[in-house]
Structure formats: C-alpha cells, structure tokens
Amino acid sequence: MLPYKSLIQIDRESSVTLYIQVCNIFISLITNGTLKSSDALPSSRILAELIGVNRNTVKLAYEELMSQGWAESVDRKGIFVLSKLPLIIRTTAPESIKSIKSQIGFEWTNKLGTEIIHSGRSNHKQPIVMDDGFPDVRLAPIDQLMREYRSLSRKFYGKNFLKYGSTMGSENLRIAISSYLSNTRGLTVLPDNIIITKGSQMGIYLAAQLLLNPNDTIAVGNSNFFSADDTFKYAGANLERIPVDCNGMDVDYLEEILKHKKIKVVYIIPHHHCPTGVTMTMERRLKLLHLAKEFRFAIIEDDYDFDFHYDNKPYLPLASIDHNQNVIYIGSISKTFAPALRIGFMVGPAKFIEAAASLRKLIDRQGDTLLEEAFALMFENGEMERHFRKSLKIYKQRRNHFCEILKTDFKDEIEFRTPEGGLAVWANFNERINLIKMSDEASKNGLYIGNGNFYKNEAFSSNGQRMGFASLDENEIEKALGILKKILQ
Known part of the structure; x- marks a missing residue:
C-alpha cells in the first residue's frame, strides 16, 4: 500500500x-x-x-x-x-518548483520576449508609491458610480444590460462621449464613429492590427510609450524613430524621412507626451496633418489625459482639426478616473470603427455593459464634469507643491521643466546617480519609485524617470521627496 x-x-x-x-x-x-x-x-x-x-x-x-x-x-x-482510464506513465518528481515551470509540453511563440519592465503599474508593499503619473483614486466618485451601477441592476430594463450587447460598447455611453468630445475638444462625431474599449491600450492594439502589416513602417517618438512600441512590433511593423524636443515630435525631421521612405502610420502623443510630458505646438500639428494628406498615412493620436492641463487651455486635438479623416483618436477614462476601471474609447471613420469592432469580437466579445451604462449616467448627470474640475484644481496644487520642492531641494540632482499638464514630472537625474540603486534603496526605506528602465529603447537612454505627483497628497509628497533626498545625499 x-x-x-x-x-x-x-x-x-x-x-x-x-x-x-x-x-x-x-x-x-x-x-x-x-x-x-x-x-x-x-x-x-x-x-x-x-x-x-x-x-x-x-x-x-x-x-x-x-x-x-x-x-x-x-x-x-x-x-x-476506474478501470477504463488510459495508462498514465508516472513522471519523476522535479528537483524544484523552478524546473516545473520550465517544463512545457507544447510549442509556442513569444514575440514579446521574456523581460517584464514595471513602471509603477502594479500594487506595491511600500507605504508610499511614486508612480509614473496616475490619478488619485481616492478622489474618484466611486460611491456615485456604484450607486448608479446598483440602481441599474435593480431596474427591470437594467437586466437587459446583463445580456449580450454591442461589441462597439454601450450606445448611451457612446452618445455621452460624443457630446463630451464636442463640448471639451470641438470634436464633432456620431456614436457610430466611437468604439468603447478597455482603456487606451486596447485602442492602440486594435488600431495597430488594422493599420499595420508585417514590415510596414510606423513613425514613433525616439522616446515613446513602451507598451505602444511593443504593440506595433507585435503587429510586425518596423519602428522609425523621430526626435522629440520641447515642442513635441520634430515634424520637419519626419518630412525628410517621408521623402525617401514609405511611412504607413504615425503614432503621436501630442498632449503630455509619454514619458517626457512635452506638448506639441499647433504649428507642428497643422504641418503633420498636411503631411498625412500629402503622403497618405494614418495618424494614431493617443490623447490619454487631455482633461488635465493647468496653465492654459489645451490645444485642440489633431482629430478636431482634421478634415481628411486621417486621424484615429484614442482617449481614456481609466487614466482620469481610476486605472482599474477599464474604460476608454477610439474615434475614427465609421467603417474603420466597424472593422475594429469585428476584430475586438475575436478576443473580447464586449465590455462590461452595466459599468458602461453607469458611466453614461455619470456623464449625463454632470458627475464626471464635476470630478474633472475638482481633480484639476487639486492636481494643479499638488504639481506646484511638488515642483517647488524639486526646485529648492533637488537643484543639484534633478533637472526638469514644470509640466503644463499631465500627472507627472519628467525628471532628468544627474549622471552620477544610478537609478537602479536609487530605486532599490528607496524600496528599503518605504518608497516605491521606478528605475528608469521602462522608458529606455534603442534610441533613447536618458538617465530619467517619470515622477507622478497626482496620486499623492501634499503630506505624502513631502514624505516621498524627503525619503528620496535622504537617499541621494
């Protein structure tokens, strides 16, 4: 026995x-x-x-x-x-748990490699987390959202939202976003021009899969959103790096490239560029639209945090001034409300959005219709606008407090520009500072801060790190920067 x-x-x-x-x-x-x-x-x-x-x-x-x-x-x-069970050959016990994970009984392909680079996008055990620019979820009117959610679920017509719905997303939310885009961005579109996504990342993926074929070329910033780069590479595209300066992507440089190379798509983050936070000038925006018409390429405009601009009114998105239907516009509610509530949107020509819905159906039949309907009510009753206004005021105060401490206490360690908008400061650290060691030491002292690796690529290797201020109140900002100052000394 x-x-x-x-x-x-x-x-x-x-x-x-x-x-x-x-x-x-x-x-x-x-x-x-x-x-x-x-x-x-x-x-x-x-x-x-x-x-x-x-x-x-x-x-x-x-x-x-x-x-x-x-x-x-x-x-x-x-x-x-059971006597009818097939013969099973007993396997020898593996030497360690690690060897169990390495034993794979089938072939598969990993196009993204094995390295996982974090940028503050997950939970951390440290008491204070300096992320790379996320909203403060404590400010989000979650109770009001859940009240709308529960109210809908109890109503007899709300039960219909538990059934299969449109792959394009809740019609009521698409109507609400259509009105919201018109009022805030001057972007006039119909609900059929909008697909609700699970955050902006899904929009980037869908656009890439529809626009790019293997060996197509997409122009991106020399510094760029890492996950977007990975998405385009996964689609088989080649990345053409375009310099980004204090005025955004260098469109004159792009023009010279276009004269001798076919560019299929240009991906830009014109407001609060990730990671550097710079804003693209209106002159460059207009020229980019002119080039798109002349050279017949598509523009993916990632406008993930348009709502948070502090010192003046933000420029209109390219999509708002595009008269040739060359712009695919991507926005996010997750980035302005709470990252875990995955609600974003993509705007484009109706046929393109229809194709995106068909593609989305293959991997995600639809989103959370009940949650989308609850957000629609939040837009309709003005709760979202109140949240944006309240958050904008608080984030501006936090930005000012954060930057004032950086100016006075870190003048020898960090170079930065006070951002006009967004939720983070792009900090260039003195070259003598090893960001990996800094991050490790901060962790030991109760502070999470990234080590800069998330932003590096084959063309960009700055000794820089995004420092998010929005998700920290003023006391937390002082504690976080106090720990950082102690480490750097």
Missing part, C-alpha cells in the same frame, strides 16, 4: 472542505501516475485512521471521486481507480 499518511496532507485552516481536499489529492495521484487504472484504494476505516479524519469524510471523498468518474465501486471488493 502507498504511504498515504505522507501523501495526503490536509489543511484544516483551508476554506476547502476536508473531503474535497482528500478527493483532490487522489485525483492528483491518479493524474501523475502514482495510482494506476484498477488500483485498489484503502478502506474508509484504514484511510481515516492514517490521515486523522472522520470515516465519513473519507466516504464522502470516495463518493465524490466516483461521481467525477475517477473511481468505481466493485461489490464486496471495495473502491478502485
């Missing part, structure tokens, strides 16, 4: 009932070849004594095994592993 006393280890603190634990262990012994077809199982009395449980627990475990088709009862003989 097998050494069941050591093989079957139960956890009395677990939320899983004891008989299910016993059943699951037997299933593991069968599937890994320890128990073979037609092997006899010990009697309920013997097994109960061996593993220290009530006999009824073993009987329930055996009944569960038989109900799932792993075992069978033979009259006057006992319980046996």
